Amino acid sequence: MPHPTSRLGLIALVVDDYDEAIAYYTGVLGFELREDSPHADGGGKRWVVVAPPGSGEGATCLLLARAVTDHQRSRVGDQTGRRVGFFLYTEDFEAYYRRLTDAGVTIEKPPWDEPYGTVAVFRDLYGNRWDLVQPAAG
Template sequence: MQYLSAVSILVEEYDSVISWFTRCLNFEVLVDQVVTEDMRFVRLAPSKDASLSIVLNRVTGENAKYIGKQAGDDVLMFLNTDDFDASYQDMLQQGVEFCEAPRNEVYAKVVVFKDCLGNKWDLLEPTGLN
């Protein structure tokens, strides 16, 4: 059996990104381990039981230009919630930058927001069609 376990997000440094994800999205730090003087292995997820996590990938030099633009100008990640209105209000209170007003689509209630790096995400409450 194969399955996806993690995706990486490019970062310049770790601590402010960890702080933003834990404060603004209520993510948990699953692992934060020093690998070398300049590198840590950091995994974050919405909960410890999540099937997919985010690995913070510290980059420098030429690859740093991709920080916040891993999907170009499109949505990079999709964050599902079972209570859209509460999640949206919590994120507003934490100062999350939204790119639009919430909207109802056939597949979900959805809104696009940016993470602290500039990557776009969808916050979704699926309708059950997924």
């Protein structure tokens, strides 16, 4: 029996504060705010979704999830055991890299070339490690 079509819709990113995270991901990284609405559970929870600029309909987005327990708060900034856990692809590496450096983003490893493209490692406002990647042509 064939598998039904599926896709990744959202990836949860645990954050300290909704508004701080929205300001960073939209202002510094240039992401689009796709949704910001109260969560059905109440209690100040919100459903906050952001996506890289130009992401089409159906693209994988980030769900900014505010940490509410001590265990969740301990994971803010280190959801992946200090590994790079997020990969931001761009068609204009130089412009996006300049955007990051102009905004004072922590560049952990400056650009280098790999067979699959040009890469740099940066940290977001919480310390999560990201690869900025411009895929190689072809």
